[in-house]
Amino acid sequence: MLDIAxxxxxxxxxxxxxxxxxxxxxxxxxRLLILDFLERLMELGETADxxxxxLIFKDAYATLLTEEGAAAAEAAEAAExxxx
Numbered sequence: 001m002l003d004i005a006x007x008x009x010x011x012x013x014x015x016x017x018x019x020x021x022x023x024x025x026x027x028x029x030x031r032l033l034i035l036d037f038l039e040r041l042m043e044l045g046e047t048a049d050x051x052x053x054x055l056i057f058k059d060a061y062a063t064l065l066t067e068e069g070a071a072a073a074e075a076a077e078a079a080e081x082x083x084x
Contacts, residue, residue, distance in 0.1 A: 010041075 013019050023034050 019034060023031055026034070
């Protein structure tokens with residue numbers, strides 16, 4: 001499912017100017033297809049960002065969901081401020 005080669009081809013399509021050229025010189029149907037693709041890609045980017053944040057910080061986030069975890073985080077933050 002993780003097709004890095006496809007992502008690299010998409011990146012090249014953008015970076016090379018091919019996408020811009022196709023949009024500027026394409027028929028209306030092709031232009032709409034490009035816009036739909038870009039919109040979907042941006043939505044996926046937002047989803048990927050949210051997921052990455054949850055995956056990276058899941059332990060910290062899970063800890064903050066409990067009263068004890070939140071209290072410990074507040075105490076650690078207070079201790080850091082005292083050290084400064």
